[in-house]
Amino acid sequence: MSIIHRQWSILARVSVAALLLAGSYGCTLAKVDVNVVSERTSLENQVLGTYNALSEDVLLVASVRGVSPTGKVETPPKHSPEQQEAAQALENIAFHADDVEALKRLGWVGENLEGTLTSFSREVPEKAPADLKAFAGRFGEGEFRQVVNEVNRSREILMLRVVQTNENFTAKDLPAIRKVFARVNRQNSAPGTKVQEDDGKWVTR
Numbered sequence: 001m002s003i004i005h006r007q008w009s010i011l012a013r014v015s016v017a018a019l020l021l022a023g024s025y026g027c028t029l030a031k032v033d034v035n036v037v038s039e040r041t042s043l044e045n046q047v048l049g050t051y052n053a054l055s056e057d058v059l060l061v062a063s064v065r066g067v068s069p070t071g072k073v074e075t076p077p078k079h080s081p082e083q084q085e086a087a088q089a090l091e092n093i094a095f096h097a098d099d100v101e102a103l104k105r106l107g108w109v110g111e112n113l114e115g116t117l118t119s120f121s122r123e124v125p126e127k128a129p130a131d132l133k134a135f136a137g138r139f140g141e142g143e144f145r146q147v148v149n150e151v152n153r154s155r156e157i158l159m160l161r162v163v164q165t166n167e168n169f170t171a172k173d174l175p176a177i178r179k180v181f182a183r184v185n186r187q188n189s190a191p192g193t194k195v196q197e198d199d200g201k202w203v204t205r
Contacts (some may be wrong), residue, residue, distance in 0.1 A: 093155070119144075
């Protein structure tokens with residue numbers, strides 16, 4: 001959404017209809033901002049390029065029957081379970097994007113070195129803006145765990161999908177791919193949010 005124009009974790013809320021609308025304008029769900037990562041390595045370019053291609057799969061999987069220029073009703077092609085799973089993962093990340101952003105601003109979650117979210121104590125900062133305090137007040141423990149778990153599971157699916165759809169990758173490349181995801185997530189995190197540095201230490205941007 002690339003896994004990334006202010007995303008992976010910062011995707012706007014979208015639905016299948018929104019995805020189709022984006023497709024009609026030639027957009028991809030997760031287009032990588034070329035300015036996000038400077039001096040990218042060959043591996044990073046491959047990972048991000050493969051991830052961007054997944055958004056095209058989402059548009060295809062989400063497509064409904066269309067009508068050809070001749071007026072014939074066309075049935076969309078069948079998609080593999082893996083494509084369907086990846087599409088659902090992208091939609092889950094998009095659906096929870098606003099909540100994840102708020103959780104990061106509260107300091108309840110941070111971006112770790114594995115490309116996923118790490119949970120922290122659910123304390124409301126004294127200087128938190130009124131909108132965040134209101135959000136924290138209605139966001140219970142159960143919902144918090146559900147959102148974090150769903151987003152992390154979706155990220156895992158997408159990282160694995162990158163391996164599956166790029167002939168240059170094998171399962172042995174997954175740790176390196178995680179690092180690429182983690183780096184982009186870290187760079188896209190807003191100031192004041194928690195991120196894990198390469199040495200394992202947690203800092204606030």
